[in-house]
Amino acid sequence: MKRRLNMTVNGHAVALEVAPHRTLLEVLREDLGLTGVREGCSTGDCGACTVLLNGKAVVSCLTLAPDAEGASVTTIEGLAKDGKLDAMQEAFIAKGAIQCGFCTPGMILAAKSADVLEGNLCRCTGYAKIQEAIRHAGSRGGSPHA
Amino acid sequence: MRPFEYEEPRSIEEAVSLLGAPGKNRLLAGGTDLLVRLKRREWPVDRVINLKRIETLRGIEERGDWVTVGALTTIEELERSEVVAKRWPLLREAAMEMASPQVRAMATAGGNLCNASPAADLAPPLLCLDAQMIAVGPRGERTIAIRSFFAGPGRTALAPDEILTGIRIPSAPARGCFIKFCTRRAMDLAVVSVACAVVSKETRLALGAVAPTPIRVAASAEEAAMRCAPIDDVRATAEYRRELVRVLAGRALAKAAS
Structure with a gap:
């Protein structure tokens, strides 16, 4: 049985009908086309599917869609304002903190929400440039604490 | 995941009655273990009972000689709790070392204990603190000493129709x-x-x-x-x-x- 799901995604109110066994990740990607939300491990270990749920980073692969009822969800697509990238996005570009880009949306959203980056895996290379980018954003007032 | 029926009870009584209904019922707290099991099809399920809308299951409360941690209190809330920080550094350290910030924001104290992993991070500190587990079922409420709560890997002393509602810790600091x-x-x-x-x-x-x-x-x-x-x-x-x-x-x- 489908259920109504009302949430705010990247500032826009959306109303959907979803089956309750679907994850927030699936609804964001498949129903709303927000493919910046990445499915990596699908077991909560890699952080590629990180989104902000009411401002807090969570793994959307382990969030049941009905748990987003009434919530405000931010994906990487929601960070730019008026065509201008967010300070954390700019910092990742400035510091070359991107290789294939698969983990990047989750890294950026996690960095905006938490003090530490523990729950995001990069399989291209390593974390030095990513850490550098986050420090750079912090020093420019882009603040890891959005 | 395979489709399942889904319920969002608003009270503990309603949750207990749903849990006792025929079929394979599973309680959803933080979901960080349950969804992995369901995706891997390790646990058959007919109905998922989401406990998150029951407000009384959340939060950390000092009352008299006890501090009660609601079963749905997240690991992040434990980690940030002043009550915990000033009394029990060992419990705070266990919360901080678990998983990642994203998972700690979702995972719950009750979930960590009820999954009864031999490696459950909250268990050793709570064993040291002589915590009591509060269980509610159709026959009412009872407390179980944490030393007799774990029955084996993935098994607890809870009856199939009982819900862990909270963890009571003697308020003495350690x-x-x-x-x-x-x-x-x-x-x-x-x-x-x-x-x-x-x-x-x-x-x-x-x-x-x-x-x-x-x-x-x-x-x-x-x-x-x-x-x-x-x-x-x-x-x-x-x-x-x-x-x-x-x-x-x-x-x-x-x-x-x-």
């Missing part, structure tokens, strides 16, 4: 620490974990990941190493774990005494 040995710094399960607490001059020791359940042991590194019953698995051999118990229990006891 010095002590939690030491978790992992092969990487974040996002890892314990190879061995050790909690040590000094509660009004009594020293207590508990171990995780070295027996079918988390266990309380005598406050001696030698006895702890003798008493534990570790297995060989993907993370370590039994022999290595036993040696780790000896070393880490010694360190924890020394730290708690200092």
Whole structure:
């Protein structure tokens, strides 16, 4: 049985009908086309599917869609304002903190929400440039604490 | 995941009655273990009962001689709680070392304990603190001492129609620490974990990941190493774990005494 799901995604109110066994990740990607939300491990270990749920980073692969009822969800697509990238996005570009880009949306959203980056895996290379980018954003007032 | 029926009870009574209904019912708290099991099809399920809309299951409350941690309190809330920080550093350390910020924001105290992993991070500190588990079922409420709560890997003393609603901790403060040995710094399960607490001059020791359940042991590194019953698995051999118990229990006891 489908259920109504009302949430705010990247500032826009959306109303959907979803089956309750679907994850927030699936609804964001498949129903709303927000493919910046990445499915990596699908077991909560890699952080590629990180989104902000009411401002807090969570793994959307382990969030049941009905748990987003009434919530405000931010994906990487929601960070730019008026065509201008967010300070954390700019910092990742400035510091070359991107290789294939698969983990990047989750890294950026996690960095905006938490003090530490523990729950995001990069399989291209390593974390030095990513850490550098986050420090750079912090020093420019882009603040890891959005 | 396979489709399932879904319920969002608003009260504990409603949740208990749904849990007792025919079929394979599963409680959803944080979801960080349940959804993984359902995706892997390890647990058959007809109905998922989401407890998150029951407000009374959340939060940390001091009342008289006890502090009650609601079963749906998140690991992040435990980690940030002043009540926890000022009384029980070992419990705070266990919360902080779990998983990742994203998972700690979702995972719950009750979920960590009810899944009854031998490596459950909250178990050794709560064993040291003599916590009591509050269970509610169709026959009402009862408390279970945490020392008799874990029955085996994935098994607890809860009846199939009972729900863990909270964890009561005697409010006396305790010095002590939690030491978790992992092969990487974040996002890892314990190879061995050790909690040590000094509660009004009594020293207590508990171990995780070295027996079918988390266990309380005598406050001696030698006895702890003798008493534990570790297995060989993907993370370590039994022999290595036993040696780790000896070393880490010694360190924890020394730290708690200092």
